[in-house]
Amino acid sequence: MIIMDRVIKTFLLNGKSLPILDVPHWEIEQGQRVAIIGPSGSGKSTLLHLLSGILKPDSGSISVDHKLLHELSEAARDQYRAEKIGYIFQDFHLIPSLSAEQNIELVLPTHIPKADRKRRVHEWLEKVAMLDRKDHRPAQLSRGQQQRIAIVRALINKPSLILADEPTGSLDFETASQIMSLLIDLCDAEGSTLVAVTHDLHLSELFQKTIHINEINSLVKRDISKNITNEIKAG
Numbered sequence: 001m002i003i004m005d006r007v008i009k010t011f012l013l014n015g016k017s018l019p020i021l022d023v024p025h026w027e028i029e030q031g032q033r034v035a036i037i038g039p040s041g042s043g044k045s046t047l048l049h050l051l052s053g054i055l056k057p058d059s060g061s062i063s064v065d066h067k068l069l070h071e072l073s074e075a076a077r078d079q080y081r082a083e084k085i086g087y088i089f090q091d092f093h094l095i096p097s098l099s100a101e102q103n104i105e106l107v108l109p110t111h112i113p114k115a116d117r118k119r120r121v122h123e124w125l126e127k128v129a130m131l132d133r134k135d136h137r138p139a140q141l142s143r144g145q146q147q148r149i150a151i152v153r154a155l156i157n158k159p160s161l162i163l164a165d166e167p168t169g170s171l172d173f174e175t176a177s178q179i180m181s182l183l184i185d186l187c188d189a190e191g192s193t194l195v196a197v198t199h200d201l202h203l204s205e206l207f208q209k210t211i212h213i214n215e216i217n218s219l220v221k222r223d224i225s226k227n228i229t230n231e232i233k234a235g
């Protein structure tokens, strides 16, 4: 379970403090699959960065599985991120010189013996129908295939929380729906909580719940976001 309480986040820009997020209260139950929609610049990525512990709030509390993130040391936050969180980016962030298999194996804990590592990676490649592409480097894969590898890399350590920032933003609609459905199914199977930012209202329908950022961030003006949502709908 994730609870954000009275969270304020500002950025310093040219010596001026710029308010970005004001979250009075927001909760996500363990195992929920939530799509976050909202206009550009409304703080969606910042919200994910706060949940992952990459960013710290100026004030307020963020609790994940009863652990208060701001009370953890930097080292403990890094460990929490490595163990509990899988992060999926729009542009995959795969290492170009490594094969699909090596990109995934890289995130497995070093104490796991080589043969077990291979077996585990192969099982996951099978789940996303990519076993026959295991030796391909990212440039030798389609964009949808690269995202499948990135999804496996994020999920293989069974994190309790998956954060996805526009994970299908650079894919055509059909591939995007397939990849988003795959991600949701895998999170379902693992019981992981999924919080995904998407611009696409049609894709957001695949989720249990869609939340507009103005329901979370009190700084986003309702009327502006409504107009933008309507524009997205019309598009």
Ligand SMILES: Nc1ncnc2c1ncn2[C@@H]1O[C@H](COP(=O)(O)OP(=O)(O)OP(=O)(O)O)[C@@H](O)[C@H]1O
Binding pocket: 011, 012, 013, 018, 020, 038, 039, 040, 041, 042, 043, 044, 045, 046, 047
């Ligand atoms: N490091 C930073 N320093 C200063 N301002 C920042 C920084 N990072 C983000 N911002 C500002 O914070 C606001 C929210 O950015 P964020 O990336 O969270 O928005 P977003 O809703 O994810 O946008 P998009 O949909 O375009 O990706 C923007 O106005 C952005 O300019």
